Each structure stands twice: as structure tokens, then as C-alpha cells.
Amino acid sequence: MQVSVFDQAGKDTGRKIELSDEVFGIEPNDHAIYLDVKQYLANQRQGTHKSKERSEMSGSTRKLHKQKGTGGSRKGDINNPLYKGGGRVFGPRPRDYSFKLNKKVKALARKSALATKAAAASITVLADFSLAQQN
Secondary structure, three states: OEEEEEOOOOOEEEEEEEOOHHHHOOOOOHHHHHHHHHHHHHHHOOOOOOOOOOOOOOOOOOOOOOOOOOOOOOOOOOOOOOOOOOOOOOOOOOOOOOOOOOHHHHHHHHHHHHHHHHHOOOOOEEOOOOOOOOO
16 A cells, blocks of 8 residues: 655655555454553543442441331341431442453554554655754
């Protein structure tokens, strides 16, 4: 696959560059790209969310009333999740969201992304890329 070389002004220099078919000519694998993006986003997550459960709430642990004979349900203590101000039943816990992705799958994802861009003619090659120094 050949692409044109442009200068910094965006004008075609007339030169062509051959892109490697090992990278830019493969059949794109969308699932590999999905897994790579999913891993990147998962690694960005902080995972420090937390809510208090009934054992962590402030409040007495005494039994509210006896287990049997009251006609009411078994209640336990005031930190019971059924009560206002009680603990959360299955609240969020701190955890690590990152996961491992095999090196070959990650390499395939990068190649697939480049191949997709090349097929859509979205790759631009610049002849010289230099920025003027500012003081």
C-alpha cells in the first residue's frame, strides 16, 4: 500500500511511501480492538468506591426485642439494613478493575487499528515535522 508524503503546509510533495503489509494490510480484528480499549479504560478506573455495611455503622448492637413472642419479625440490631440509617446490604467495595491482555492480542489490536485507518485513507505522512522554538 502506498501513501503520499505531505509537507507541513499540507501540500503533496510528489513522493510516495510504501506501508508494510504486515501491519497495514491485515484483515482487521474488531474484537481485539474492543478488548484493547476495554483494558485501557478498565486500567484507568480508580476503584475506591465504598459504602458502610451493617457491621461498620455507628449504633448499638443490642437486640431490639426478644426473638419470639412479640408477633413481630426478627429484627436484630438498629444497624439492620431494613431500618432508616442502617447499613447497606450489598454495597460497593474497593477493588481493582484491571485485567491482563495477552501480548499477541494487544499487538493484533494495534495492527488492526492501523489497518482500519489505512483502509479508510486516514493516514497522513509528513515529510518534515519540526516546531519553532519559543522563548
